[in-house]
Amino acid sequence: MLTDNFGRQFQYLRLSITDACNFRCQYCLPNGYHAEHDRQFLSLNEIDTLITAFARLGMRKVRITGGEPGLRKDLPDIISLCRSTAGIEQIALTTNGFNLEKNIQHWADAGLTALNVSADSLDTQLFASLTGQAKLQTILRGIAKAEQSGIKNIKLNAVLLKHFNGQQLDEYLAWIKQRNLAIRFIELMEVGSNKTFFNKQHISGEVIKGKLLDQGWFAMPRAPLAGPAQEFSHPDYQGRVGLIMPYSKDFCQNCNRLRMSAMGKLHLCLFSEQGINIRPWLTAGDVKGTCEAVRQALTDKSASHSLHLHQTGATKHLAMIGG
Template sequence: MDRYVKTVPLAAEIFDVRRSQKLEMVKELKIEKARFRLEEEIGKSPPLSDEELWWEMRHKALELRDDYRIENRKAFANIWSDMVFGISLFLILYLNQSKVALLKFTGYKILSNISDTGKAFLIILITDIFLGYHSESGWQTLLEIIVEHYGFQIDSSAITIFVCFIPVILDACVKLWADSEVIPKTYATCCTNAAEDLVKDKANLVSDMLVDRFGRMHTYLRISLTERCNLRCHYCMPEEGVELTPTPQLLSHQEIFRLANLFVTSGVNKIRLTGGEPTLRKDIQDICFNLSSLKGLKALAITTNGITLAKKLPMLKQCGITSLNISLDTLVPAKFEFMTRRKGHHKVIESINAAIDLGYNPVKVNCVVMRGFNDDEMCDFVNLTRDKPINVRFIEFMPFDGNVWNVKKLVPYSEMLDTVSKQFPGLKRLNDPLTETAKNFKIDGHTGTVSFITSMTEHFCAGCNRLRLLADGNLKVCLFGPSEVSLRDPLRSGAGDEELREIIGAAVKRKKAAHAGMFDIAKTANRPMIHIGG
C-alpha cells in the first residue's frame, strides 16, 4: 500500500489527511493544549516551556495524521472489498438462476402457507420496524455507520433529507409489492375455495359449458403464455418474423389464473402451457404454482423448445409441472440451425436428459416430419426410445399462416408407419383412449414408445376435447378454425363468471364436427403457429 501511495499521485491525495480531518485535528490539538495547561495549573504535571509544548503538540499532530491516514486507507480498502463482494454475489446469482428461482419459490410457498392474518401482521411489523415513523434515529445511525465505513464526511443535513424521503418511498414500494404479489396469491386460494362451492351448487350449469353440439366434453385447456420465442422454426414462423401483440394486450398472471380457475371448476382437468416459448415468461413459476393449486386439476403440462429448460426445470417441477413435451425436429446440429435459424441443439438434448434425470416418464419429444429435411432420421429418433423413457411423437406437417405449407413436404402417417415398422418389426399398437390425439406404439425391448400425430391424413376430431386460450386472451375452439372469441375484453370490462361462462359456452357450441381438410385449411386465413401456441 505504501509503494502504491508513493507511485500514484491520486492515491497519495486520497489517502492523505483530508480538509475535514484537518479541521478535526485542529480541534483535538486545541483540546490537547488545553489539557496540558490544566494539568500544569492543578499541579498534575510540571510546567512546560513554549518550545516543549510545541514539540508535544507536534508529536500529537503527527500521531493524529498517521491515525487519519490509516483510517483513509481502511475506507479505501472497504470500497474495493465491497465492490468485489458485490460483483461476486451478482455472478453467483446470475450463474445459478435456477437455484435462485427455487429459493424464491420456496419463499413463496412458505408465505402461501401463512394465514391471511399472519401475512397482514408480518407486513405491518416489518414496515413499522424498518420504515415506520419511529425508526428515524435508526436510519440516521445506520447511515452514519455506512458513511464512516467508506470514509466520507458525515453531512447531517443530507442524512436528515434522506431520512425524510427514502423510508417513505420504500414503505410505498413494499405495500405495492404486497398488493401485487402477496394479496393475489391469497386471492388465488380464496378463489379456488369459492369456486368449489359454486361447482357443488351449479354442477349441471358449469359442466354444460364445455359440451359442444356433438357431445364432446372439453376437459383439456391449452394456455399460450407468450408469443415470444427464442427460435424461428420454418413451420411455426415466417422468415420475416411476426408482429407481436403489445404486452398490455396480453393476459396478466392474475387474468390467466382467473380464467383457468373458471375452466377447471367447469370440468377441465388438464392444462398445458404453450407459447411462443413459455419458459421465456418471467413469472412462469408463479403461474405454474398457482395453477397447480387448483382443486380438480389432475395434470399441468408444458410444451417447450428446450433451449432454456434445463436450468429452469427443477424449479418448474417444484411448482407443479407434471409432464412435458420438448420439440426437437432433427438430431443433426447443422440441420437444427437451418430449421430454427438459431443455434442451441446441444441445449435441447441437455434438457431432454435433465427431464429424464428428474424422473419424468415419459419425456415426450415432438418431431415435425418434413420430406427432404428430416424424414431420413425417423429411425434414429426411434432408437432414442431403446434405453430411455422417451415418447417420440412424429407429427404431420400442418399448414399455418406464413409457414409455406406444401403437400409435397407432407410425409403421411401411412408412410411414416411403414418406414418405422420395416426397421423395427416388433412395433405394436397400443390401446388409446377416445380423446387421444396420437396413435401410440410400443417396440419389443424398448423402454420408451413411439407415437404418430396424424392431424392431416387421419384426423381425430371426433374425440377432440381441447380448447385453446391464446396469449392475447382469445379463445380458440379449433386449432385449424379461424374463429376466435375474446375473453380478455369482457374480463377487463368487469364481466362476472356467469357472463364469461356464457361466452365460452356459446363458442364451444359453435365448434364444428371436424376441420375442413388439409387443402382447405391451407387456403383459410389463420394465425401463425407462434400466435396460437404449440
C-alpha cells in the same frame, strides 16, 4: 362437463401465454418473430380467472404453450397457479427447450407434471439449419435434467419434413431404445404463411405408421386426457412413439381440446377463424361470466377442420396459438 353438439367432451385446455418465439423454425417463423399487436399478454390474475373457470367447467388438464412459454419470467407462477386450482390434475408444458437446462427444476418444483420439447432433428447441424439456433446439445442436456427432476411424462416433438428429418426415423428410434420417454412425429400442417414450404416438405404420418408396424411396433390404447397422438410401443424399446396425423380420416372425431390465445381469445379449433374474445370477463375477474361465455361459444364448434380443402382459417403460423 363441457360437451359440444356432437357429444364430444372437453377436459383439456391448451393455454398460450405468449406468441413470441426466439427460434426461426423454417415451417413456422422462418423470418423470426414480428409482433402484430401491443403484446399485452394475459396477466397472472387473468390466467387465474381463466383456469378457475375452466376447472369449474370440468377441465382436468392444462397444457401451457406459446410461442415459446419459457420467455415469460412468471412461468413458474403460472404453473403453480394451475397446480393449486382444484380439479386440475395434469399441468403440461410445450417448449423449444432453449432455457430448459437452467429452469426445469424450478418448473418441476412449481408442479409441472408433463413436458414436451421440440427436437426436429437429432443432428446438430441439421437442427441449427431448421431452427436458426445451435441449441441441440443444450436442449438434450435439459431433457436429461428433466428426467432427473422427477417428471414422468416426457416427450420429444418432431415435425415431419421430407427433405430434413424424413429419413431419420432409425436415429430417433435408437435414441429412445433405452430411454423411458416418447418421440412424437407431427405431420406438417398447412397454415397461411407456409403453403410453398408445405407443398415441398409434407410427409403423411401414415408412411411412418406403416414402417413402425412393419418393424413390430403395435398401437397402444388411448389414455384418458391424452391429446390426438396415436401411440405405439415395442417389446424391445423402453421408449414410445406417437403420431399426430391431422390429415387422417376421423382425426377430429375424438377432439377433447379447447385453446386460449395469449391475447384472451378462445379458439374452438386450431384452424378456426379469429377466435372469440372472452378477455373482458378475465380482466374483470368474472369466473361465472367466463364460464357462460365458454359454454355459449362451444355451441358453434364444427365437426371437423377443413385442412384437406386447404382451408386454414386465421392461423398464419403455429406460434400464434401453440399448435
